[in-house]
Amino acid sequence: MYESCDRRTFLTQTALSLGALPALLQVTAQTAESSRPNFLFLFVDDYRADAIHALGCNAIRTPNIDRLVWQGTAFTNCYNQGGWHGAICMASRAMVMTGRNLWDTHALDASLPEQAAAGKLWPQRMQASGYRTFMSGKWHVNCNPAKVFQRARHERPGMPPDIESQYRRPEEQKPDPFDPADTTQGGYFTGGKHWSEVVADDGVAFLRKEAGDEPFFMYLAFNAPHDPRQTAHAWLDQYTADALPLPPNFLPGYPYKDEIGCSADMRDERLAPFPRTPFAIRTHLREYYAIITHLDAQIGRILDALERSGRAENTYIILAGDNGLSIGSHGFMGKQNMYEHSMKVPLIMSGPGIAADRRCDALVYMQDFVPTLLELAAVAPETPMDFRSLLPLLRGEESSLRPHIYGAYMMLQRMVRGERYKMIYYPTVSRYRLYDLQEDPFELQDLSEVPEHGATLKELQEQLQRLQKEMHDPLSGSVS
Numbered sequence: 117m118y119e120s121c122d123r124r125t126f127l128t129q130t131a132l133s134l135g136a137l138p139a140l141l142q143v144t145a146q147t148a149e150s151s152r153p154n155f156l157f158l159f160v161d162d163y164r165a166d167a168i169h170a171l172g173c174n175a176i177r178t179p180n181i182d183r184l185v186w187q188g189t190a191f192t193n194c195y196n197q198g199g200w201h202g203a204i205c206m207a208s209r210a211m212v213m214t215g216r217n218l219w220d221t222h223a224l225d226a227s228l229p230e231q232a233a234a235g236k237l238w239p240q241r242m243q244a245s246g247y248r249t250f251m252s253g254k255w256h257v258n259c260n261p262a263k264v265f266q267r268a269r270h271e272r273p274g275m276p277p278d279i280e281s282q283y284r285r286p287e288e289q290k291p292d293p294f295d296p297a298d299t300t301q302g303g304y305f306t307g308g309k310h311w312s313e314v315v316a317d318d319g320v321a322f323l324r325k326e327a328g329d330e331p332f333f334m335y336l337a338f339n340a341p342h343d344p345r346q347t348a349h350a351w352l353d354q355y356t357a358d359a360l361p362l363p364p365n366f367l368p369g370y371p372y373k374d375e376i377g378c379s380a381d382m383r384d385e386r387l388a389p390f391p392r393t394p395f396a397i398r399t400h401l402r403e404y405y406a407i408i409t410h411l412d413a414q415i416g417r418i419l420d421a422l423e424r425s426g427r428a429e430n431t432y433i434i435l436a437g438d439n440g441l442s443i444g445s446h447g448f449m450g451k452q453n454m455y456e457h458s459m460k461v462p463l464i465m466s467g468p469g470i471a472a473d474r475r476c477d478a479l480v481y482m483q484d485f486v487p488t489l490l491e492l493a494a495v496a497p498e499t500p501m502d503f504r505s506l507l508p509l510l511r512g513e514e515s516s517l518r519p520h521i522y523g524a525y526m527m528l529q530r531m532v533r534g535e536r537y538k539m540i541y542y543p544t545v546s547r548y549r550l551y552d553l554q555e556d557p558f559e560l561q562d563l564s565e566v567p568e569h570g571a572t573l574k575e576l577q578e579q580l581q582r583l584q585k586e587m588h589d590p591l592s593g594s595v596s
Contacts, residue, residue, distance in 0.1 A: 152246070152331040153468060154431040155489055156422060158415060159337035161205060161254060162451060163437035165194065165460040167408060175360055176405045180416035181464070184435055188466025189474040189510060195459050195533075196439045196482050197587075198524040202382065203274055204451050205342075208438040209257050211483045213237055213264075215501030218524060219588045225258050232259040236498040238490060239264050239333065245495045248330040252318035253311075253337035265335065267326065269318045272339055276303045276311060279344045283386045288395045296346045296403050303344040310347070312340045312407075316414035320421040327425060331493075336418065340411040343387060345403040351410040357398040360405070363457070365558040367447035368392050375545045377452060377528040384450025397444035404443055432467030432492060436482050446559070454523050454531035454540045455559055467492075470510055478509050479521050479533070522583040527591055532580040539564075539576035543594050548573060 167173050170182035171190060197218040199207035207218060213228065214221045215238065224231075231237055235244065237259075243249045243266050251265040254272045261268040279301050281293040299305040304312070319336045368391035373379055380390050388396045415435075422428045440458040442448035451458040461482050466472075481503055488506040490497055508514035523531035530541040533553070540549040550564040550573050563569040577595050584592040 151430065152494075153492055154327075154331050154427055155247075155333045155493065156418070156431055156433045157333070157335050157485075157489075158418070158433070158435040159209075159254070159335070160411065160435070160437050160462070161337075161339050161342040162439065162441045163341060163408070163462055164440045164443075164457055165192075165437065165462050166457070167405070168462060171462075175355075175401075177354060177409045178412045180412045180419060181435065181462075183416075183419065184433060184464045184466055186473050188433070188464055188470050188472065189476055191463040191465075191476050191478070191480050191506070191509075193477050193521075194436075194461055194463035194480050194482055195521045195523065196437075196461055197522060198454075198459070198529075199439075199452070200526060202377075202384070202450075202452055203256070204439040204525075205254075205274060206256050206258075208482070209255075211503075212486060213239075213257055213259075215483065215486050215497060215499075215503055217502040217587045218522075219590065220502065223588075228257065228259040229263075232263040237264050238486060238495070238497050239335065241490075241498060242333050242493060242495050245493070246330060247493065247495075248326075248328060248332045249335070250322050250326065250332065251335040251337070252322075253315040253335075254339045255337065267322075270311075270314055272311060272337075275342050276339055276344060276346075277306050279303050282344045284389050286396055286399050287389055288393065292399070294344075296344070296406070297349050297352060298346075301344075301346070304339070304346045310410070312338050312411050312414045316417045319418040323418075323421040323425045323427075327427070333489075333493075338411055338414070341404055341407040345400075345407040347403075347406045347410045351406040352402065354409060355402045355405050357395075357402040360398050360401045362394055362397060363443070363445040363558075365445045365455075365457075365560055366392070366394070366397060367444075370447035370453075372542055372545065372547065373447065375528075375547075376542050377526055378448060378450065382450065382452070384452065385448065387449045388444070392444055392447055392449075400443050400449070404441075430468060432465065432470070432489070434485050434489065435462060435464045436485060437461035437463075438482070452525055452529075454525065454529050456538075456553070456557070459523050459531070465506070465510070476509055478514075478516050479518055479535070480506060480509075481521070484517070520579050520583060522580070522587060524587075524589060524591075530580060530584070530589075530591065530595075532576050532583060534576065534579070537569075537572050537576060539573065539580065541577075541580065541595060543591060548577075550576070 169178045170185035196208045200222045211221045249266045252269040255261045256274040286292040439451045445457040483503045491505045521533040536554045538551045548564040549562045551559045
């Protein structure tokens with residue numbers, strides 16, 4: 117079982133294979149059908165990049181995700197580009213399907229049903245090249261997954277059925293109206309079984325009964341840890357709210373929340389009372405960590421099934437998040453902001469020849485995994501993609517893919533991040549924020565009005581203008 121092997125034992129068992137890294141990652145169209153690699157894609161929702169024990173979060177228990185970290189390469193500066201409305205996950209997942217940048221994907225979004233009907237999306241290209249494709253879980257893309265995948269099970273919406281009692285709570289010295297373990301409230305328990313467990317059931321069943329001898333691509337997408345964050349007491353009882361550390365950048369509120377689209381009336385921001393309190397945030401963190409630990413156990417079930425199938429050695433595993441989350445950081449609860457906790461996402465890759473227990477700090481986008489997967493599978497996309505293969509980083513041929521990262525939220529927020537400095541721009545109020553991520557990783561000290569950093573601010577303004585043109589940003593030219 118995955119939980120029975122510690123880090124040292126695992127690394128001892130796998131170290132001998134690393135010398136073959138360059139050769140194992142050289143996949144060509146001439147690869148024999150019997151040795152074509154399999155792909156297991158694990159997609160998680162609203163998952164902060166720092167909420168993994170093996171990557172430094174001592175407060176959380178994630179033994180199975182830790183296993184993936186130890187056996188593979190974790191990209192520690194991985195970003196999503198943002199979104200064109202409050203449901204950031206829709207843009208993030210649409211970009212996965214198109215392989216195009218944020219605003220080009222926005223322009224293509226309405227045509228996704230036609231592209232799927234014509235067999236032009238990349239999972240369909242994989243099927244056409246001989247892959248057996250399977251999907252279960254959250255979809256939230258503007259086309260029918262049954263058209264995109266050979267087999268689609270339990271398609272889920274953007275979030276479980278909402279529960280009104282989860283909002284504007286908890287308040288100190290008042291009864292908490294929300295019980296995360298109450299299965300009668302619906303939410304994740306709608307249908308009689310927790311949705312994370314259903315995804316794992318589907319993945320295990322596919323590996324046991326349906327994978328066959330063909331190479332396979334599995335797309336397993338969990339709604340967790342998106343709210344409503346519900347789990348049984350067995351998972352909740354592993355955490356004590358009072359003992360959990362607050363985020364270092366906790367704030368009671370954010371000064372520009374109304375101007376940037378994160379007012380007290382926004383759905384995500386209504387999850388906790390205003391002003392934010394340590395009591396409320398610790399309560400939410402307990403529920404967040406508990407649903408993640410439950411999710412982690414379901415991932416472990418899938419990994420165990422893969423091992424039992426005898427196909428693990430020839431399978432690439434990719435774990436990625438669609439967007440991050442705040443939960444009290446900078447006074448936010450949601451992900452509709454440009455700070456690291458909301459823009460960065462986990463991205464871990466393991467498989468034949470991928471270095472074990474390695475951290476890569478190059479600036480990447482989560483959607484870069486798509487051209488990476490296609491290159492490993494020797495499958496050509498229907499049209500060129502904006503995102504870039506990670507193989508030069510995985511092979512050690514390059515240390516960087518791009519000098520800057522771009523981010524956007526509606527017409528209200530923009531960001532650009534370089535290796536060290538990051539700038540956030542609020543166009544409706546002509547306000548900049550500048551952070552030195554090397555010295556200030558939690559983005560606590562705004563340097564935008566410090567004269568000594570004027571040249572850095574100007575350089576990042578120019579880089580944002582360049583990226584806005586490249587991305588076909590509708591606000592291109594707005595940076596003053």
